[in-house]
Amino acid sequence: MPSDPLIRLEHVDKTYRIAETPTAVLRDVSLEIGAGEFVALQGPSGSGKSTLLHIIGLLDRPTAGRYLLRGRDVSGLSDDELSGLRNQSIGFVFQSFYLIPYATALDNVLLPGLYSPAPQHQLRQRAEHLLAQVGLADRMRHKPSQLSGGQQQRVALARAMLNDPDLILADEPTGQLDSKTSAEIMSLFAEVNANGKTIIVVTHDEETASHAKRRVLVQDGTIA
Amino acid sequence: MPSAASWFRTAPSPEALRLGRSVLRAQGAAWGALLAYKLRSAFVVLAVALGIAALTIIIAAVDGARRKALEIVEWFGPDAVLIFGGNIENRAVGQRTLTLTWDDARAIERSLPGAYLVTPMRAKQAVTLRYENRNMVTPLIVGTTADYAQAWNWPLVEGRDITEEDVLRSAKVCLIGDAPARELFGDESPIGKVILAGDLPVQVVGRLAYRGFTPGGGGVSVDDRLIMPLTTLTQRFNLERKYFRGLRVKFLEPELMEDHLASLKSLLRHLHKLGDDMPDDFSVISASEVLKFLTMITGGIMVFLGITAGAAMIVGGFVLANLLFLSVSERQEEIGLRKAMGATSLDITLQFLSEAVWLTLIGAVAGMALGIGMGQLLAKLGLLEIRLSMKLFLLAMASAMAIALVFGLKPARSAAAMDPIEALRGGK
Structure with missing residues (x-):
């Protein structure tokens, strides 16, 4: 038997009830993503690509179909078990950074560590190391408001990697950045991917998608 | 397992x-x-x-x-009661309040089992005290029989208490409270000095300990008074001679207070010739009632x-x-x-x-x-x-x-x- 893919979606549906009318957001999506891939989920807004990312990131549950993460069906897991999986196996990067405004860059990177069993001093060392890796060794004590957009997104990327997850999910990571900064961020992602992390980026931007090794087009809730 | x-x-x-x-x-x-x-x-x-x-x-x-x-129980004495003329509950109807007499006091002391110290209470308010060139107004001169300090659990810091003889002779002597002692004598000892209470020269024979404010709040000091033999007070200040405002009675065996109170009441009712259907013409207050x-x-x-x-x-x-x-x-x-x-x-x-x-x-x-x-x-x-x-x-x-x-x-x-x-x- 060949080894399981990191992510395997089988006939996944997602339906929301909006004012009593069921609205299908995803229809019969089947997708496999192997460990170490760098995938761009592309598509116009409203295509369902963000919902797909949320399901992959265990923030949302499919209405129908199966999701196997590392060969393990996650649909039966409790909310707390999903939290634990997210904490240890998945890192998130968002369009609007979502840094805690009153915490320093270092404390922001340490955020996933609050919910991890790893010892505090070890997490701290790793956070400092990661911030240095994204080029912010001299900005560790800065608050988000003292950082540029590109710097904030680097903090967010360092944060996503704190617990050394297999999978990094990015939802429009360059959506609020200019093209030069976008390119810098995407090459950081490529670097992270080269170190063995699986990366899935949702974007509608062609330039951003071009950094990925594989492109998946989402349209009208299905994969083209 | x-x-x-x-x-x-x-x-x-x-x-x-x-x-x-x-x-x-x-x-x-x-x-x-x-x-x-x-x-x-x-x-x-x-x-x-x-x-x-x-x-x-x-x-x-x-x-x-x-x-x-x-503190109040301590101060009042768990073994003491106060008797006032007139019934507190009926005072509003204008009942006579001067009902306690020398005869009552004597009868209680002689025939009430357990009662051992009966101190009548009479007082004159607002009297000017003078010593040399200093003067002050004491709000209260209290008349007493012998052994005031003992009856009120109020120690003397200097001198002696009022004696039986003082009372019999209407002696012109007094005990001085802490406040007037300070006011008139400063740091000097007041013992043996003669002061003028109104127009009456009296010799200070004892000084009461500082006691502070009366329990029960109100900020009234009890330290600014003068104590004199009852006879001296009534004769020299022209007070009613037959009746008292109040009587203080101390009992042996304070644990039997309930019984003491009951027998005290029936004795007084008997002395005042009150019929069964008549209300008390006196009020008895014990420490527990003050507390209440x-x-x-x-x-x-x-x-x-x-x-x-x-x-x-x-x-x-x-x-x-x-x-x-x-x-x-x-x-x-x-x-x-x-x-x-x-x-x-x-x-x-x-x-x-x-x-x-x-x-x-x-x-x-x-x-x-x-x-x-x-x-x-x-x-x-x-x-x-x-x-x-x-x-x-x-x-x-x-x-x-x-x-x-x-x-x-x-x-x-x-x-x-x-x-x-x-x-x-x-x-x-």
């Missing part, structure tokens, strides 16, 4: 370790937020502090009142303070709950983010509850400081006596925690129940 050893294991379970870690790490998150929202935190602290301050005063005052009550009266007065203050404290605490709680709800809705983005990063509902609940607990604990400390300050002010004004204790500290802390848990749980739970995706969107 769990092995027997596992029932006695001393190492904490992984669940307990995980909870401990969660609680510990939630404190960092909580403090970050508290410092970030300083004004809001200050409001909660203030609201809680007011509640705790009121609570502090009430507890301190209750303890103070209890101690005061004990005092409890009634302080009880009123306690109820008022209690309601105030309760209301203030509830207001504090609501302020806390409201600001936490505001905080939760404003920090949706943070909550969504924390959940995405792996925070469980418990983690989020712990964080917001920790914020609430820290705020109320700081409020409690501030409130206690405020309460102790205000209590001391009230004590200075003679309105209350306060007493501070460890119990007070623990009770204040416990109520602060209770406020945090009762009023903080709902907002904390609502934060924990948020859907991470919705919360992240709501933060935009």
Whole structure:
């Protein structure tokens, strides 16, 4: 038997009830993503690509179909078990950074560590190391408001990697950045991917998608 | 089947370790937020502090009142009663109040079992005292029979008590209270000196110890009086000679006070020839009745303070709950983010509850400081006596925690129940 893919979606549906009318957001999506891939989920807004990312990131549950993460069906897991999986196996990067405004860059990177069993001093060392890796060794004590957009997104990327997850999910990571900064961020992602992390980026931007090794087009809730 | 050893294991379970870690790490998150929202935190602290301050005063005052009550029993003497002419309950109908006579006093002393010291009480108010070039007005000259100091459990610091002979001879002698002694003599000893009470020269033979304010509040000092033989007082100041305003009786065996009171009452009724259907024409007051009266007065203050404290605490709680709800809705983005990063509902609940607990604990400390300050002010004004204790500290802390848990749980739970995706969107 060949080894399981990191992510395997089988006939996944997602339906929301909006004012009593069921609205299908995803229809019969089947997708496999192997460990170490760098995938761009592309598509116009409203295509369902963000919902797909949320399901992959265990923030949302499919209405129908199966999701196997590392060969393990996650649909039966409790909310707390999903939290634990997210904490240890998945890192998130968002369009609007979502840094805690009153915490320093270092404390922001340490955020996933609050919910991890790893010892505090070890997490701290790793956070400092990661911030240095994204080029912010001299900005560790800065608050988000003292950082540029590109710097904030680097903090967010360092944060996503704190617990050394297999999978990094990015939802429009360059959506609020200019093209030069976008390119810098995407090459950081490529670097992270080269170190063995699986990366899935949702974007509608062609330039951003071009950094990925594989492109998946989402349209009208299905994969083209 | 769990092995027997596992029932006695001393190492904490992984669940307990995980909870401990969660609680510990939630404190960092909580403090970050508290410092970030300083004004809001200050409001909660203030609201809680007011509640705790009121609570502090009430507890301190209750303890103070209890101690005061004990002092009163001591001062009044658990073995003594006061008899007043006239019936307190019927005074409004204009009943005669001069009903106690020398004969009554003698009869009680002779024929009432257990009674051993009967001291009639008569007094002259507002008399000017003079010594050399100094003078002051004493609010009260008290007439007494022999052994005033003993009868009132009021020690003399100098000199001697009024004697039987003083009373028989209507001797021009007096005991001097602490206040006039200081006023007229300064640091000198007053013993043997002759002062003028009104126009009457009297020799000071004894000095009463400092006693402070009368129990029961009101800030009335008992130290500014002069004591003189009853006979001297009635003859020289032209007072009614037959009747007394009051009589003080001391009994042996104070544990039989109930019986003493009953026999005292029936003796007086007999002496006054009162029929079975007639009300008493006298009133008997014992230490326990003074206590009852005092409890009634302080009880009123306690109820008022209690309601105030309760209301203030509830207001504090609501302020806390409201600001936490505001905080939760404003920090949706943070909550969504924390959940995405792996925070469980418990983690989020712990964080917001920790914020609430820290705020109320700081409020409690501030409130206690405020309460102790205000209590001391009230004590200075003679309105209350306060007493501070460890119990007070623990009770204040416990109520602060209770406020945090009762009023903080709902907002904390609502934060924990948020859907991470919705919360992240709501933060935009």
